[in-house]
Amino acid sequence: MKKLFIFKFMATTLVAIVMLYPFWSATGNEAGSNGVLESLGAMGFSATSTIIAAFILSVALYCRSLQKCLSLVQPSCQAMNPKMVWLMFVPFYNIVEDFFIILNVTRSIEQEAQINQHLEVVNSFGRVSGFGWCIAQVAALFPSFLGEAAGFIALIFWVVHWRLITKVNALLMIDSLDAKIT
Template sequence: MHIWIRVLGTLAVTALLTSPLWAPSWGRGLLGEIGLLPFPGNLLVVIAFFGLVALYCASLHVLMKRAGAARPASVWWMFAIPANFVEDFYIVHRVDAQIRSRTTTVARLSWLWLGYGWCGFQILSLFPGIVGLIGGGLALVLWLTHWVLTVVLSRKLR
C-alpha cells in the first residue's frame, strides 16, 4: 500500500510542480516564484535553501544515530525530488518510531505533529497563488520550529 501512496503522491506533486506548463492560467507556481528574483539571486536562494535542508538532514541523522537507529542515513531521501514531498512524511514517521521509547510523550508528539505539519504545508506550497504562498510560509515556520525541537531532542539523547 505504501508504494502506491508514494507513486501516486509523487505523480500529484509532479503535476503541481509542472502546472505552469500545462495550466498557465492557474499562475506561476513555485518555479515561477523562484524566477521572480533575477539571476544569480534566484540561484543563490535555491543553493542556500538546499544548504539548509542538508543541515536539517544532518540534524535528523544525528537524532536517529543517538536513538540507536539501524538506518539513520534514510533521512537523506529528502533530496530525492519530487518524491521527497511524499517521502518526508515517511521520514518523520521513521524518526518518530526511533525516538518513541527514548523521550517524553509530549515532546515526541509535539515533534511528530510539527513534522507532519511542515510536510503537509510543504505540499500546499506547490499550489499556485496565495494558497501556495501561505502554505509555503507556514511550512517554513513549522519546519524551522521542528528543526529546533530536533536539536533539543538530540541533545537530550546524548
Template sequence: MRGRTIVLTVPVTALLTQPLWAPQWGAGVLGEFAGLGIVWGSAAIAVFFGLVALFVMSLQRLLGAIPASARARSPRSIWLMCAIPFNFVEDFEIVTDIAASLRADGRTSRLTVT
C-alpha cells in the first residue's frame, strides 16, 4: 500500500467515524444503513460486497491476461478493494495501475486530447 493511499485515507476515516466525534451532525453514512433495519441493512451491505467481489474477480482476470513483466501490480492485490477504509482511495490506485499495465503491454495507448 502506498504512502499517499494511507494519507488520503485519513479524511475518509474521519468522515466515516463522524458520528463518534460529532454526533450533533447526524448519523452519517452508517445511519443510512441503520435506517434500513438490521435485516435490510445487512442485506444491502452483503449485496454491495458481493458485487465488489465480482468486480475484483473480473479485474483479476484482466490483469492475469497481461504478462507479469508488464504488470504494475499483482492480480492478488486487487482484493485491497475490500479493505475498508483504504478501499475508498486504493480503488483509484488499482484502476490507475491496471491502465498502466494495459499500456505497458501495448493493449491500449495513452489518450490524447486534441
C-alpha cells in the first residue's frame, strides 16, 4: 500500500509538471506551443467558459454513472468504495487515479458477471475503452497537434466507456428490481 501511495504521488507530480509547463516555459509565448490552452484562448471567454462548464457537468454525470454501477454491484464484488469515483475531480491526481478507477470498476463488473445472469449479454467489461481514454488523456497533456488529437480520441473512448457503463447499469437495475419483487 505504501508503494502504491508513493507511485501515485510521483505520477501526480509528473502530471502536474507536464500540465503546468506551458505556464512557465520560456517558449510558452510561441504560437502553437500551448496546445489546448491556446486553442481555448482563441475561442474567447464565453465559448471557453461554456466548454469548461459542459465538460465539468459531463464528468459529474459520468462519475454518477460509475458510482451507480459500483453501488448496484453486490458488495462482495465491489473492488472499491463507490464514492471513490469522485476522485476524478482532484486536479492532477485525477489523471493518475482514473486508471485505478477504471481498473476497479472493470474488476467489479467482472466479479458481478460471475454471479449475475443478466450480465451474460455483456461482451466487454470496459477495460479497452476505459484504459483507452485514460491513455489518450495522458497523451493529450502534451502541447501539440498530437496532444489535441489524443484529446479527441480520449473523448471518443470516454463516450464509448460511458455508454457501456450505462448499459451495465440498466442490466444491474433489472437484477435489483427482481430482488425487490421476490
